[in-house]
Amino acid sequence: MSLFKTKPDFPSENSYGLPKLPPGQLYTEKFPVMTYGPTPIVELEDWRFEITGLVNQRRVWTWKEFMALPQTTLHSDFHCVTHWSRFDDDWSGVLFRDLWEVIKDDVKPEAAFVMQHAYGGYTTNLPLAWMLEEDVLIAHTFNGKPLEAEHGGPMRVFTPKRYAWKGAKWIKGLEFMEHDRPGFWEQNGYSNSASPWKEERYWD
Ligand SMILES: Nc1nc2c(c(=O)[nH]1)N[C@H]1C(S)=C(S)[C@@H](COP(=O)(O)O)O[C@H]1N2
Ligand SMILES: [Mo]
Numbered sequence: 001m002s003l004f005k006t007k008p009d010f011p012s013e014n015s016y017g018l019p020k021l022p023p024g025q026l027y028t029e030k031f032p033v034m035t036y037g038p039t040p041i042v043e044l045e046d047w048r049f050e051i052t053g054l055v056n057q058r059r060v061w062t063w064k065e066f067m068a069l070p071q072t073t074l075h076s077d078f079h080c081v082t083h084w085s086r087f088d089d090d091w092s093g094v095l096f097r098d099l100w101e102v103i104k105d106d107v108k109p110e111a112a113f114v115m116q117h118a119y120g121g122y123t124t125n126l127p128l129a130w131m132l133e134e135d136v137l138i139a140h141t142f143n144g145k146p147l148e149a150e151h152g153g154p155m156r157v158f159t160p161k162r163y164a165w166k167g168a169k170w171i172k173g174l175e176f177m178e179h180d181r182p183g184f185w186e187q188n189g190y191s192n193s194a195s196p197w198k199e200e201r202y203w204d
Pocket of ligand 2: 034080081083150165
């Protein structure tokens with residue numbers, strides 16, 4: 001049995017009016033686990049989320065505090081740089097832009113880039129302006145169930161408009177930076193901008 005369906009029946013465009021299947025991608029119903037290194041196991045009572053870097057004060061949220069932030073469910077597709085795409089999952093969590101409303105007075109005006117830091121040490125970077133797009137989600141629920149540990153549970157970042165390495169599984173915090181800095185895969189040759197529709201796979 002093949003990993004990929006050869007003739008998926010899906011609309012030609014996604015909710016952004018872009019091709020639902022980006023160039024060079026294949027559709028799958030599976031959800032492969034793509035992790036560099038071991039899976040960190042983080043219990044909810046131990047989980048913390050913090051903001052660091054260019055902040056006036058370091059702030060830390062417990063699980064309960066983070067879950068009290070506004071919650072959003074996105075219906076979205078998922079694109080991995082290794083050429084597979086999943087369609088139409090429901091992801092629930094806190095939009096970065098809703099978190100931003102709570103933290104913006106604590107973040108210094110020079111901050112222009114954000115580094116995601118994960119339990120286990122993974123990092124990935126994005127401009128603050130891209131983090132503020134309408135669909136960057138810090139997610140804990142996948143298709144109505146708590147996100148499994150291998151997929152980044154209890155909490156991960158999901159960036160539907162970027163290849164999936166731009167979302168850290170096991171997120172533990174965000175660092176605000178004045179200057180851009182490459183994260184883990186960006187240091188290892190992956191693109192800094194990661195648009196599936198421009199096929200920005202590798203760093204030229
Ligand atoms: N902490 C952490 N986050 C990560 C990764 C990782 O290795 N560690 N891999 C990235 C890559 S390359 C992809 S494609 C997606 C895969 O998510 P999945 O394992 O849920 O499919 O997670 C991204 N986030
Ligand atoms: Mo990936």
